[in-house]
Amino acid sequence: MQLRPSALAALQTADPQAKVGAVQALQRAGRGGALRVDAGQSLAEPAGLPGRPARPLLVPAHQVAKRSPSTPAGRAALLHAIAHIEFNAINLALDAVWRFADMPHDYYRDWLGVAAEEALHFTLLREHLRTSLGHDYGDFEAHDGLWTMVERTKHDVVARMALVPRTLEARGLDAAPPMQAKLAIAGDMRAVEILDVILRDEVGHVAIGNHWYRWLCQRQGLDPMVHYALLAARHEAPRPRPPFNLAARERAGFSADELALLARSADRKP
Secondary structure: OEHHHHHHHHHHOOOHHHHHHHHHHHHHHHHOOOOEOOOOOOOOOOOOOOOOOOOOOEOOHHHOOOOOOOOHHHHHHHHHHHHHHHHHHHHHHHHHHHHOOOOOHHHHHHHHHHHHHHHHHHHHHHHHHHHHOOOOOOOOOEOOHHHHHHHHOOOOHHHHHHHHHHHHHHHHHHHHHHHHHHHHHOOOHHHHHHHHHHHHHHHHHHHHHHHHHHHHHHHHOOOHHHHHHHHHHHOOOOOOOOOOOHHHHHHOOOOHHHHHHHHHHHHOOO
C-alpha cells in the first residue's frame, strides 16, 4: 500500500466515520510494515478537497453562534465546535502527507500519526455528543477557518508548517485550560477528560510542526523567527491572542525567544 495516494483517498472521503476508518486502516498498515512511502511521487490535486459531509453547514466565522457551556444546549454547541476543529485537523494532517513531495520518510510517518490521533479526538467528542448531549456532528453551524489556511499554504511546505501546526493548532494549547475550567463548572467532567487527551496529544502535534519548520528553515538557510514573521504577514495569519499556555508551548518546542515575544505581547496594554 502506498502511503501518500492512500492519504489523499482518505482526505477525499466525505463520511466522517469512513474517514476515521480509513485513517485507522492506514495507521495499522504502517505499524505492520505494509505501507510504502514514495516521497518523490508526483500526485495531481483532485477537485473537491477536502471530502466532508453535507452538514455541518459552513458559514463565516462571525456568524457562528456564541457557545456558553452553562446550559446543555450551549455545551453541546461548544463541543460540536471542538469536534469540527478535530475533524478538520484530520484533513489538515492528511493533506500534509499527500501534498508535499521529497520530504524525509519520518515527515510522512509523523503526519500520519497526527491524523490518527485527530481521528481519535473526533471520535471521542462525537460519542460524547451522541451519548450525553443528544446531538451529533453536523447539528450546528461551523466555519472553515482552518482549511482556508491550508489553501493559502498549499504551494509552500515551509509556510504550511509555520502557519498551521505552529499557529492555528497552537492556539488550541492556549484555549484548552480555560475551556476545561468552564466545563468543570458546568459539571461535564467527561468533556474535561476528553480535553485532557486532546491537549496532551496537541502538544505533540505542535512539536512536530516546530520540528519540521525548523528542519526546513535550516535546509533553506532561513532564520526561523524572521521568516515566520514574513510568512505570517504574507498569508494573513491570525495574531496570537493571550492568555498563552506558555508551559504547553514550551513542551511543544517553542524557543525561549519565541516564548518571550509572546509574553511581551501579552503584557502590552490594548
